[in-house]
Every structure is written in structure tokens, then in C-alpha cells.
Amino acid sequence: xxxxxxxxxxxxxxxxxxxxxxxxxxxxxxxxxxxxxxxxxxxxxxxxxxxxxxxxxxxxxxxxxxxxxxxxxxxxxxxxxxxxxxxxxxxxxxxxxxxxxxxxxxxxxxxxxxxxxxxxxxxxxxxxxxxxxxxxxxxxxxxxxxxxxxxxxxxxxxxxxxxxxxxxxxxxxxxxxxxxxxxxxxxxxxxxxxxxxxxxxxxxxxxxxxxxxxxxxxxxxxxxxxxxxxxxxxxxxxxxxxxxxxxxxxxxxxxxxxxxxxxxxxxxxxxxxxxxxxxxxxxxxxxxxxxxxxxxxxxxxxxxxxxxxxxx
Amino acid sequence: xxxxxxxxxxxxxxxxxxxxxxxxxxxxxxxxxxxxxxxxxxxxxxxxxxxxxxxxxxxxxxxxxxxxxxxxxxxxxxxxxxxxxxxxxxxxxxxxxxxxxxxxxxxxxxxxxxxxxxxxxxxxxxxxxxxxxxxxxxxxxxxxxxxxxxxxxxxxxxxxxxxxxxxxxxxxxxxxxxxxxxxxxxxxxxxxxxxxxxxxxxx
Numbered sequence: 001x002x003x004x005x006x007x008x009x010x011x012x013x014x015x016x017x018x019x020x021x022x023x024x025x026x027x028x029x030x031x032x033x034x035x036x037x038x039x040x041x042x043x044x045x046x047x048x049x050x051x052x053x054x055x056x057x058x059x060x061x062x063x064x065x066x067x068x069x070x071x072x073x074x075x076x077x078x079x080x081x082x083x084x085x086x087x088x089x090x091x092x093x094x095x096x097x098x099x100x101x102x103x104x105x106x107x108x109x110x111x112x113x114x115x116x117x118x119x120x121x122x123x124x125x126x127x128x129x130x131x132x133x134x135x136x137x138x139x140x141x142x143x144x145x146x147x148x149x150x151x152x153x154x155x156x157x158x159x160x161x162x163x164x165x166x167x168x169x170x171x172x173x174x175x176x177x178x179x180x181x182x183x184x185x186x187x188x189x190x191x192x193x194x195x196x197x198x199x200x201x202x203x204x205x206x207x208x209x210x211x212x213x214x215x216x217x218x219x220x221x222x223x224x225x226x227x228x229x230x231x232x233x234x235x236x237x238x239x240x241x242x243x244x245x246x247x248x249x250x251x252x253x254x255x256x257x258x259x260x261x262x263x264x265x266x267x268x269x270x271x272x273x274x275x276x277x278x279x280x281x282x283x284x285x286x287x288x289x290x291x292x293x294x295x296x297x298x299x300x301x302x303x304x305x306x307x308x309x310x311x312x
Numbered sequence: 313x314x315x316x317x318x319x320x321x322x323x324x325x326x327x328x329x330x331x332x333x334x335x336x337x338x339x340x341x342x343x344x345x346x347x348x349x350x351x352x353x354x355x356x357x358x359x360x361x362x363x364x365x366x367x368x369x370x371x372x373x374x375x376x377x378x379x380x381x382x383x384x385x386x387x388x389x390x391x392x393x394x395x396x397x398x399x400x401x402x403x404x405x406x407x408x409x410x411x412x413x414x415x416x417x418x419x420x421x422x423x424x425x426x427x428x429x430x431x432x433x434x435x436x437x438x439x440x441x442x443x444x445x446x447x448x449x450x451x452x453x454x455x456x457x458x459x460x461x462x463x464x465x466x467x468x469x470x471x472x473x474x475x476x477x478x479x480x481x482x483x484x485x486x487x488x489x490x491x492x493x494x495x496x497x498x499x500x501x502x503x504x505x506x507x508x509x510x511x512x513x514x515x
Contacts, residue, residue, distance in 0.1 A: 069440075089496045144484070145493040150437040183496070246513040247463065248375050248429075248451075276389070286392040 061121030064141030087149030210299030237299030256298030
């Protein structure tokens, strides 16, 4: 009798477990379905969309951005996505590097989102509602002495809105925007924040190796990067003082400070490595030694599109 | 009296030292330009002429001025290579990119003689119009100011006369009284087309 009761209890227990698992699994699959696709569109779609906009009224939200310049900037970004420029001496490199993804794979969505941000002063992208502060809205279009960024008001708006919305531990002591903060910790981005932005804005699958202070431990760095570049978008978190030498100090802070997009990597016959990367509005092919490459990289972000049928 | 002699010496030496340190660095730096004007303008003119053939920049990457980093710009991509100054690979590369290797090598040697770390062409914007200047960084700050942290003497050569305030500081344009920043530095007038600053970084 006792034995039969135990067997019955076990059956009920198993059914309960199965039921709970079913509910959980259905929840997961529903959640996955909701966030399982990254938006995609073509450059032609985006160009056609922009060419249909004949008149854009001055936005009340962004008083210092002229509509004609805004549209011209947007058009430039779509037609020549690699020309996107973070500006000289700003901390916008992360936002520019991250924008590579929508400009390459969903230019129409990017154009629509930026237009909505300009017209309405806010936008929902991915899981994020971006509602910039009034200080940022006044500053966009007024940033000066930043080189190419001076004549790109739409990019100023986009970078300032992102820096205003996304915060990490680097921004703790400077959360409020004042003019000039584009060069300061207010706009700084940690490796974690960079990856979080890509996941939440563009719904990409992101695999990250490395950190702000400690380099990733990868046995065969060249082989690893070569394989990753062939399969998806690779962003590198590098030490800017090494990539762009600014002084002759022997001791330099060993931290990641700059984001670039790795486009290609090749081994030269003499053992050096040719890296082709995108930053500051253009492509660069730089020849480096394997040891320099190791010292340079603090983080590797590998991004791939989420598709409905992709294995999770 | 004899016991106090070091104190008296210190009393004389320290103020003299401080007086030297407080000399107007502005005048000294402008003088440095005029003392070396021939060499500096020769490099600037050579660079401007060569740049028209193909955009490029040259940087000395070591303190001994033995290694250079060469940036060559094509329509689509820019190439960055490092060479030892006497390495045949350097001239081979210049020839491969169809550049006047003799003229560039001469300019690089002139740069080494005057300790010019970096020469580059920088774009800037005035009233939404693109303009360019030549940006030249020199290793040594001309007046050896004691304890000076700033190590690089930077010169900018503009194509057209610039506007300055009454203290000789470079302005953004004629209408705005706003100071212009280049690479995060404010600049002082040497003449209508040439400005300088002293910086911790050469770019």
C-alpha cells in the first residue's frame, strides 16, 4: 500500500516537473521568438526612403540642427557608411564603432530611427527607449573643432543621445552633460557597456572576450581573429596610445581606450600581420608585429545576426 | 657668517632661477621659429608639394629618430608602415606607391635634423567649408623651461591669413570671438599664417 502511494506520488511529481518545464520552455521559446531576429535592409531601400523626403521641417527638439544639413549627413552615412566620423579628440569612438552594424546591415532602419529621433526628440530602438536630456538637445549641432564631425549634425545628435542614455561605472562622477563633456568621462564607454549597447539596440548575438584592464587570453590570436572576421562583425577594444602614438613616454597606461572595427587580418610573408580596420571615417591597413597585436587588444567583440532559424 | 654662506647663495640662486623660469615663453617660442624659419618653411613647402602628388604623413616613432611610421592615403584606404630610416624597404615602398622617394627621403632627413616628430595635413571647417593646414610637431620645447611637462613645440601652417584676438590667440573666424582649438590645443600667433603651441602630446 505504502509502495503504491510512493509510486503515485512519484508520478504526480514527475508530471508536475514536466508541466513546469513545458511552461518554462514555452516561455523561453516565446521570449526567443520575440528577440530572435536582427533587422536587415539594403542600402537601396534606405536611399529610396531618404530620396522620398522632399521637405523636413526644423525640429523643435534639436534647435541647432538645420534640417538640410541633417538630411545631407544622413544621406552621406547611407551612401558611404565608412565615412561616419567620431570627431577628433572626442570619446565617441564606441558609438561610432557600434553604428557600423546598422549602417552595414540595416541602413533603412537606422535612417528611420534617426529621423524619428530628430522629429520627435525620442526613439525606441531594440529594447531601449532613448529620450535625450534638454542639455544634449541644445548641444547637438554646436560641437566644433572636431574635424569632420563639425559638419555632421545628425551624427552629433546620435552620439550625444547614446552617451546621454547609456551609462557605466566610468560615467559615475560625470553623469550630467555640460558643453565640452564629449571629450570627458561623461561620454566614456567601458567594454561591458559597448557590448550591452549592441545587444540591446540591435538585437545581435554578442560574444565578448577580454575586459577593460586585462587582455584576453587566446592561444593563437591571429588564427582566432582570422576565423571570427570571416563569420561576423568583429570590434576590437584597443589601447589608443599604442595604435596612435601621441608622445614618447616609455610607460603607458595598459588599458583599453578605443574601439575599432576589424575588417580583415592577413599574415605578411615576413611574419608581420596586416590588420585592416575602420575608425575615424575610413579604412586603415596597418602592418604590426604579432607581439604588438597582442599588446594592443584588450577586448574582442564578435557580433552575429540573430535569425529565426539560427541555433541558440 | 661663514656658516650662513650656503643660505645666502641659495637666496641669490633660487630667485634668479625662478626669474629665468618665468621669462616669457611666448617671445622665446616665436624667436625659435624665426631662428629656424628657413629649415621649417623648407620642410613645409616640400611636404605641401609632395602631399599634392599623394596624401601622406611621416612620424618618427622613437626618441633617437631612427624609425619612421609612414602613412600613405589612397582613395579607399590608408596604409601605415614602420621602417628603420636606412632600411631599403622604405624606399622600395615609396617607389611602389609611385612617390618621389628622393624628395621624401630628403624631407625626412631635414625633419630628423630639426627634430620634427610628425608632419601631417589636417582638415578643419570654417562656416561649414572644409579647409586644411599643415601640422608640424617638434620634439624639443625651444626655451628649456625647468620642470616643463610639455615637450612638443607644435606649428600650424595655414593656407590663408588667420584672425587673432588682442593677445595673439587664434580665433575661430572673423565674426566669432571664439578661440579655435586644434587637436585640443589653443594656438598663438607667429605671423598671419603660422601659429604655435606647446603641448604634452605631438598629436
